[in-house]
Amino acid sequence: MAKIRMGMVGGGEGAFIGAVHRMAAALDGEIELVCGAFSRNAERARRSGEALHLPSERVYTDYKTMMSAEAALPAEKRMQFVAIVTPNHLHYPVAEAALRAGFHVMSDKPATFNLQEALQLRDILGETGLLYGLSHAYTGYPLVKEARLRVAAGELGAIRKVVVEYPQGWLADRQEDADNKQAAWRLDPAQAGISSCIGDIGVHAANLAEYISGVNISAICADLTAFVEGRALDDDGSILLRFDNGAKGVLMASQVSVGEENALKIRVYGEKGGLEWSQQEPNTLLLKWADRPIEILRTANGYLSPLAAANTRTPTGHPEGYLEAFANIYMAFIGQIRAFENGVALDERSADCPGITEAVRGMNFIENAVAASASDVKWHTLPNY
Numbered sequence: 285m286a287k288i289r290m291g292m293v294g295g296g297e298g299a300f301i302g303a304v305h306r307m308a309a310a311l312d313g314e315i316e317l318v319c320g321a322f323s324r325n326a327e328r329a330r331r332s333g334e335a336l337h338l339p340s341e342r343v344y345t346d347y348k349t350m351m352s353a354e355a356a357l358p359a360e361k362r363m364q365f366v367a368i369v370t371p372n373h374l375h376y377p378v379a380e381a382a383l384r385a386g387f388h389v390m391s392d393k394p395a396t397f398n399l400q401e402a403l404q405l406r407d408i409l410g411e412t413g414l415l416y417g418l419s420h421a422y423t424g425y426p427l428v429k430e431a432r433l434r435v436a437a438g439e440l441g442a443i444r445k446v447v448v449e450y451p452q453g454w455l456a457d458r459q460e461d462a463d464n465k466q467a468a469w470r471l472d473p474a475q476a477g478i479s480s481c482i483g484d485i486g487v488h489a490a491n492l493a494e495y496i497s498g499v500n501i502s503a504i505c506a507d508l509t510a511f512v513e514g515r516a517l518d519d520d521g522s523i524l525l526r527f528d529n530g531a532k533g534v535l536m537a538s539q540v541s542v543g544e545e546n547a548l549k550i551r552v553y554g555e556k557g558g559l560e561w562s563q564q565e566p567n568t569l570l571l572k573w574a575d576r577p578i579e580i581l582r583t584a585n586g587y588l589s590p591l592a593a594a595n596t597r598t599p600t601g602h603p604e605g606y607l608e609a610f611a612n613i614y615m616a617f618i619g620q621i622r623a624f625e626n627g628v629a630l631d632e633r634s635a636d637c638p639g640i641t642e643a644v645r646g647m648n649f650i651e652n653a654v655a656a657s658a659s660d661v662k663w664h665t666l667p668n669y
């Protein structure tokens with residue numbers, strides 16, 4: 285079986301998540317980076333491609349040229365999918381161009397600039413029949429998968445309460461004025477969209493809450509704030525959640541929680557038990573019971589599910605982390621591409637990849653969080669798309 289050929293848009297020198305995508309894609313030896321349009325600056329795009337040892341004719345200075353030039357190559361040479369790792373406003377136009385040229389898409393989140401684009405993207409996917417993955421990387425952790433399966437098996441009983449928090453502290457002062465380009469575009473409405481905090485990290489928290497609990501957020505009561513003076517977009521949010529099974533929850537996301545790193549943590553409580561998982565201790569999952577002590581599950585042990593095992597690479601006690609979780613998203617997506625090409629059904633691992641459903645749900649959540657916060661009406665029902 286040949287490696288799957290990947291192209292990349294964004295992720296040039298000095299970029300953050302593009303390099304993470306490349307490491308994750310490379311981890312299992314299944315994917316080869318064959319081309320890219322790494323920057324909007326032509327010189328930087330060229331330098332970035334050179335540093336990655338790509339042949340100069342496969343390093344493009346704009347993504348539209350990349351799509352047409354790759355489509356013109358022989359089938360066994362051209363890229364098979366593109367990873368989109370640009371700021372948010374380009375996710376949709378790049379995805380559209382890629383799908384129209386016949387390429388599958390792996391996009392970073394938030395899926396698009398606004399909800400309307402996400403709905404259009406869903407239509408294009410329907411028309412083209414091509415594949416779409418969304419890198420909600422936290423769902424790639426083996427113990428997050430274990431948590432989801434335990435809830436689905438009814439071990440906790442009917443879910444009543446979900447508490448999810450994603451505090452960061454890196455935007456507690458005006459980093460956007462301090463030559464921090466990641467901060468600058470995240471706080472620019474023309475590049476980020478209508479939200480900074482909820483669009484950047486709140487959407488991960490909402491996705492994780494739905495993934496693990498197996499129930500969907502149906503209504504929200506939101507309070508978003510731009511604490512740092514001069515910001516057009518929120519840097520903090522507190523959101524009450526109602527789920528479609530009657531469960532209730534709390535989502536906290538913040539970029540101004542001084543001293544916090546990427547302290548994503550979730551607690552889920554059902555009628556019979558609870559669970560707790562934290563991304564800063566990702567190889568531990570706590571199960572909590574009324575009549576016995578807390579149970580501590582650890583990555584790579586034989587008592588975990590086949591799905592958790594399939595998403596684990598090293599033996600017990602050798603910690604796995606963010607890059608491996610990200611690589612698990614890629615392995616699921618690659619499984620989808622191979623199944624697509626061979627005309628076979630998806631296995632459990634390949635089916636377990638965030639896609640266009642999560643894209644639409646995420647954009648729906650962001651738009652309604654902003655609308656709810658601006659409104660005096662207490663509860664906002666999320667429309668069903």
Ligand SMILES: NC(=O)c1ccc[n+]([C@@H]2O[C@H](COP(=O)([O-])OP(=O)(O)OC[C@H]3O[C@@H](n4cnc5c(N)ncnc54)[C@H](O)[C@@H]3O)[C@@H](O)[C@H]2O)c1
Binds near residue numbers: 296370419
């Ligand atoms: N899944 C996650 O956990 C996660 C984590 C961080 C960032 N992200 C998402 O990834 C995306 C990128 O974030 P980042 O922090 O890496 O940003 P970044 O600013 O570090 O990188 C963006 C890159 O896109 C390039 N770019 C801009 N316009 C371009 C164009 N027209 N053509 C080609 N390249 C272009 C820039 O030159 C830069 O290399 C964002 O959408 C962000 O929300 C996701």
